Amino acid sequence: MTTTDSGRRRLGTTPRTPAQKRVLVAALELIAEHGVSGTSLQMIADAMGVTKAAVYHQFKTKDEIVVGVTEMxxxxxxxxxxxxxxxxxxxxxxxxxxxxxxxxxxxxxxxxxxxxxxxxxxxxxxxxxxxxxxxxxxxxxxxxxxxxxxxxxxxxxxxxxxxxxxxxxxxxxxxxxxxxxxxxxxxxxxxxxxx
Amino acid sequence: MTTTDSGRRRLGTTPRTPAQKRVLVAALELIAEHGVSGTSLQMIADAMGVTKAAVYHQFKTKDEIVVGVTEMxxxxxxxxxxxxxxxxxxxxxxxxxxxxxxxxxxxxxxxxxxxxxxxxxxxxxxxxxxxxxxxxxxxxxxxxxxxxxxxxxxxxxxxxxxxxxxxxxxxxxxxxxxxxxxxxxxxxxxxxxxx
DNA sequence: GTCTATATCGAGATAGAC
DNA sequence: GTCTATCTCGATATAGAC
CATH class of the missing domain: 1.10.357 (Tetracycline Repressor; domain 2)
Known part of the structure; x- marks a missing residue:
């Protein structure tokens, strides 16, 4: 089920493709160490071994990545x-x-x-x-x-x-x-x- | 006196000009709210009502400002x-x-x-x-x-x-x-x- | 799903006039 | 002590090919 007893939508039930999960995992580690402002999309892309554009294909904005990581x-x-x-x-x-x-x-x-x-x-x-x-x-x-x-x-x-x-x-x-x-x-x- | 019993130089005894103090005070408030990475020299300058160049005349780098604020x-x-x-x-x-x-x-x-x-x-x-x-x-x-x-x-x-x-x-x-x-x-x- | 290439913006930082 | 003007770099973000 994806809702709680109080009717709230459960966190972490957003459907994610494997590529999106890879972004979130990489972003999590970097953000934990450098903070949000200290983590660039380039750093995330480098950690994944891909380019910035590839990351942007998965998430339209940096904000969405931060929300995704926090939610996870x-x-x-x-x-x-x-x-x-x-x-x-x-x-x-x-x-x-x-x-x-x-x-x-x-x-x-x-x-x-x-x-x-x-x-x-x-x-x-x-x-x-x-x-x-x-x-x-x-x-x-x-x-x-x-x-x-x-x-x-x-x-x-x-x-x-x-x-x-x-x-x-x-x-x-x-x-x-x-x-x-x-x-x-x-x-x-x-x-x-x-x- | 500017040294402690253990011989360490006391923090906060660095001589500061009034203009430098104004920078530190403005930077302190902004950094406290937005963090170091989230605070730009432009924001500090704006808060003081001067330009970035004026701030740079007081401190050669952003790092020096951060050190100064922390020391203070x-x-x-x-x-x-x-x-x-x-x-x-x-x-x-x-x-x-x-x-x-x-x-x-x-x-x-x-x-x-x-x-x-x-x-x-x-x-x-x-x-x-x-x-x-x-x-x-x-x-x-x-x-x-x-x-x-x-x-x-x-x-x-x-x-x-x-x-x-x-x-x-x-x-x-x-x-x-x-x-x-x-x-x-x-x-x-x-x-x-x-x- | 990933790439190259590029646009645009704001960052830190400097030069030189007043 | 502050200004205008400018440089360089790296940031977010987009276009379009493979």
Whole structure:
């Protein structure tokens, strides 16, 4: 199925040709490292071993590529949000979601920084409706459907700590498993979750 | 004086003409909003009401402007680091430093995101020796001079949480005082500091 | 689906007058 | 200290052949 329970169109269900997927994969890696503004179509084309014109044949504008890449990555969280919403207990729902978010963030360290901080992605997340809806749904679960200031600050601290810690050069030499464990311990303590 | 106890040259002591200061102030605001790559010299010139050539007369390259802006902002933390190092008790030293860092981060919300996440600033912080030395000194105090994995993860979580929370759109409508209090409560709990 | 070639624009940067 | 004018390069983007 391509729609969620709330009627929203699932992210990542846009049909893509193999050539389009190759563009998105190449663009993802470059954008994660250099940011959107720092990544040119020439760099993407070079990474693929083709010319700029070939890339333009797949996507009409650079914006479409950025949207495509963002959509592809956010899609990995769709299942986590769905699973969390299926839980009846809000605390357990948060636990389920947080575990998945931490896993995803650790597995994709470089991209998380860009997703959370690149000025162009930020603007995109605010202006592109499917992204807005998804983010809003995700943070809704994180806040446990209560709109207290404390809940919002906790959710923001959580996402900031994850995003910030994961890309801090201080932690470059810490392996994924250790980092994941430390982050889970931290988030569990911060957000008063069940073990 | 322009050197620290450890012999390092203090950041922010570079002599600047008034015209240079005007450039840095204009550049700071633009870079904070659009990132380094997203800020052109034309944008800086327009914001100042002069031409590009006038800007180039003050700084030979865009890189020098970026270095200048970064130096100017990091300089606001020099006093905090000095005060912290003057404390004999490591726990109290961290407390002093954290308080100042939180204050600075809250007061300069948009810039903190760029400082921590812009790819070009990141590279600069790693390559420009004065910046490397300062950052290293700052994190040294944060870690309390013990090199355990836990201390490093805590320091990284701290800086990530501050940076991430401060610019999260979720918290845009929370006033500075409330945000500062929430961050202090969080950091105190996270890093096992005295109240 | 990919190519060569090209158009157009804006970027960083410089020369020299005032 | 600022200006006009200009250079060069690389960016996004398009046209049309294979």
């Amino acid at each position: 990555e956010l899609a990995t969280l769709e299942d986590a949000v769905a699973a969390a919403k299926a839980e009846s207990d809000p605390a357990r729902a948060r636990k389920v979601l947080l575990t998945q978010v931490v896993d995803m963030a650790v597995a994709r360290r470089p991209w998380v920084r860009t997703l959370q901080n690149d000025p162009i992605i930020i603007r995109l997340l605010g202006e592109h409706e499917p992204f807005r809806d998804f983010i809003s749904e995700l943070f809704g679960v994180l806040q446990g459907d209560e709109d207290s200031t404390t809940a919002r600050v906790s959710a923001a601290l959580f996402s900031g700590a994850i995003g910030g810690a994961i890309i801090n050069p201080l932690l470059d030499d810490i392996d994924d498993a250790t980092l994941r464990a430390a982050l889970m311990q931290f988030t569990t303590r911060m957000m008063n979750l069940p073990d | 902002e990091l300089a606001t933390l020099e006093d905090a680091v000095a005060a912290a190092k003057a404390e004999s008790d490591p726990a109290r030293a961290r407390k002093v430093l954290l308080t100042q860092v939180v204050d600075m981060a809250v007061a300069r919300r948009p810039w903190v995101r760029t400082l921590q996440n812009d790819p070009i600033i990141i590279r600069l912080l790693g390559e420009h020796e004065p910046f490397r030395d300062f950052i290293s000194e700052l994190f040294g105090v944060l870690q309390g001079d013990e090199d355990s994995t836990t201390a490093r993860v805590s320091a990284a979580l701290f800086s990530g949480a501050i940076g991430g929370a401060i610019i999260n759109p979720l918290l845009d409508d929370i006033d500075d005082a409330t945000l500062r209090a929430a961050l202090m409560q969080f950091t105190t709990r996270m890093m096992n500091l005295p109240d």
